[in-house]
Amino acid sequence: MMFILLGAVLFALGLYGAFARRNVVLKLVAVNIASSGVFLVVVSVAPPLPDGGTDPLPQALVLTGIVISVAVTAFGLALARRLGADEGRATLDDEEETS
Template identity: 40%
Template sequence: MSIAHLYALVSVGLISLGLYALIVHAHLLRKILAINVMGSGIFLLLVALAQRTGTALPDPVPHAMVITGIVVAVSATALALTLMLKLSAQTGCAELPDKEDE
């Protein structure tokens, strides 16, 4: 096991945590946070695996993809937050309607 593998395992933890919270929590802001944690986990996985080059410089292609991804993630978050606000302005509640409650 190397440092790269250590961070890759951490990323698996982050992805699982995010996925669990995404499904379990009803509040949309929490779901957005969960997606962001999942996204960070996936970025971490990409960059961690890119580091398996021994003493040479890490693979720059995943780095570039992750930088692109971070910027896309923030714009997607902004869009999601606006959707959430729009929904709660209409329904008075920032949660998705739950079928079991109806």
């Protein structure tokens, strides 16, 4: 219960950061927080087992999700580095002049 709420809060916070932040690295941090929120919801929304344990399937899904999110984050950061090196900027704003 508590963790479902936490998951929703993290999802909202992460979404907020992903849209409101302009620095690409900050956006990626926020996306990771949103992912964590989603993972929390996915595991804690599944009904508990009769013996009090946790369903292994959502856990497996979340493990897969974690690895995918690391992969995506790593490539996103590589792109952010390239953005900084090539165009000298750290945001995706179109109006920002390149220095």
